[in-house]
Amino acid sequence: MGEPHRIGIVGAGWISGAYLKTLRDHPAVAVAAVADLDEARAVTVAEGIPGCRPLPVGDLLDDNSLGTVLNLTVPSAHASVALDAIAHRKQVYGEKPLAADMPAARTVLERAVDAGVTVGCAPDTVLGTGVQTARATIDAGLIGRPLSAVAVMATPGHERWHHNPDFYYRPGGGPLLDMGPYYLTALVHLLGPIVAVTGAASRPRLTRVIGTGPRAGERVPVEVDTHVTGVLHHASGALSTITTSFDAVRTTAAPIEVHGETGSLAVPDPNYFAGEVRLFELGGTEWRVVPPSAGYVDAARGVGLLDMLAAPSPRATGALALHVLDAMTALLRSADEGRRVDLSTTAERPGLVPLTPVATWRSQAGRP
The missing domain is CATH 3.40.50.720 (NAD(P)-binding Rossmann-like Domain)
Structure with a gap:
């Protein structure tokens, strides 16, 4: 080394x-x-x-x-x-x-x-065992041909816990641009690139109140939509629906579900590296846990940088981030204009991360 x-x-x-x-x-x-x-x-x-x-x-x-x-x-x-x-x-x-x-x-x-x-x-959370095991399960054909997915991110807003939440409510922020990258990046890993989107959005409150820290009680102006939902049309023919919201208290929905001809897959929160992947197969009677079979084990933020420096084909690329940004801004434009919007970019579906124990990936040397 x-x-x-x-x-x-x-x-x-x-x-x-x-x-x-x-x-x-x-x-x-x-x-x-x-x-x-x-x-x-x-x-x-x-x-x-x-x-x-x-x-x-x-x-x-x-x-x-x-x-x-x-x-x-x-x-x-x-x-x-x-x-x-x-x-x-x-x-x-x-x-x-x-x-x-x-x-x-x-x-x-x-x-x-x-x-x-x-x-x-970023995000590199999708390189952990959660999303990567789900990806490997799909690639192994255990849900048959993927047909659709549902992704949900719903919270009351970051002003409850963040001392300086202003940037979440300014251009470049909002639930879609802040949290959407985790979900859309995961969906590209799972189902491939997106060709078009159809969106809707709302901004029900014009100010937010900081809930903690030295600025508690101060009002922050809201300059972006805080509830965004839409349909993603994948090049494969699959359709995903996504909701990102700072206007919901709680949801019981799985962060991501992928549905195929012969099974459904519950995917853990792509804001985290690990989590339980569950599979319900056609004709089955219950969900079963899928053991980790791919991804960086015990990973944390920064593994995407290490992957960029060491992997023959980096996975957390600027091209993928551009494609995800294209999808997000197209969703907002679709919501504003009331029409389907075709994307101007595409990206290759990143390669699967083999199951890589922490002792292995922590010992990999970067490029000089």
């Missing part, structure tokens, strides 16, 4: 801690620098990582020893940070969505091609 691949993190907020649980001690990478608009926060994060330096963003991008920028900024900054990193000939792996809108996202990928660098994007 060669020298670890050196990474610089831009954005030292809450999500950086989740990534560092995976990346801090991984032998394939070295988290060498961290930058944040809040300098004190960058210092705090860097102090917990041996050999890591807190730097201004510009200095981090100028550091030629860094091969990849991990972009953990808010959605409205995803494209600008990615473009700056690409301009410095650095690879980028970012949080979802790829950008707040399609023109910016396309520009990111076009500039990356021109610069000869790789772009990857």
Whole structure:
């Protein structure tokens, strides 16, 4: 194994801690620098990582020893940070969505091609044993030909627990762009790319009240739709229905169900890496649990970056993130215009992740 691949993190907020649980001690990478608009926060994060330096963003991008920028900024900054990193000939792996809108996202990928660098994007939760075992079950023909799927994400809204939830209710946020990437990315893994969508959306409240922290009681303006539902037309002929909502208290629905000619599959929450996959076969009498058969075992956020650096064919790609963003923005456009909207992109269905124990994937070396 060669020298670890050196990474610089831009954005030292809450999500950086989740990534560092995976990346801090991984032998394939070295988290060498961290930058944040809040300098004190960058210092705090860097102090917990041996050999890591807190730097201004510009200095981090100028550091030629860094091969990849991990972009953990808010959605409205995803494209600008990615473009700056690409301009410095650095690879980028970012949080979802790829950008707040399609023109910016396309520009990111076009500039990356021109610069000869790789772009990857979350979510990587779909690479865990939950979604991957469901994918393997479908590929093995245990539900027959897949015909349809149902995906549901319903919560009362993140302002109940997040101290600064403003960006969830600004352009680039909302339940679809915030949480939809988990569900749509999973559906592409399970059923393949999407060719068209039909959507509907609503915004029943114009403000939200922060429920906790120093700003508790403060009202946040709502600038995006907070309940989005629609139909996804897959290239395979399968139809998926999706609902993402910040206007529901609770749901009893499975996060994702996939229905085929000879069986139905209950898929665990794609916001998590693991979970129970259950199968009900035609003529059966009960659901049965499907043992894990694919995916990174005991994975956590950051495994998509490791996969990008080490896998022969990376799975959490910018092209897939662009396709998912295309589907989401098309759903919103469909809702606004009251018509079916064809997508302008496609993406290959990512390769199945073999069942990979944590001891194995944690020992894989990244590319130099």
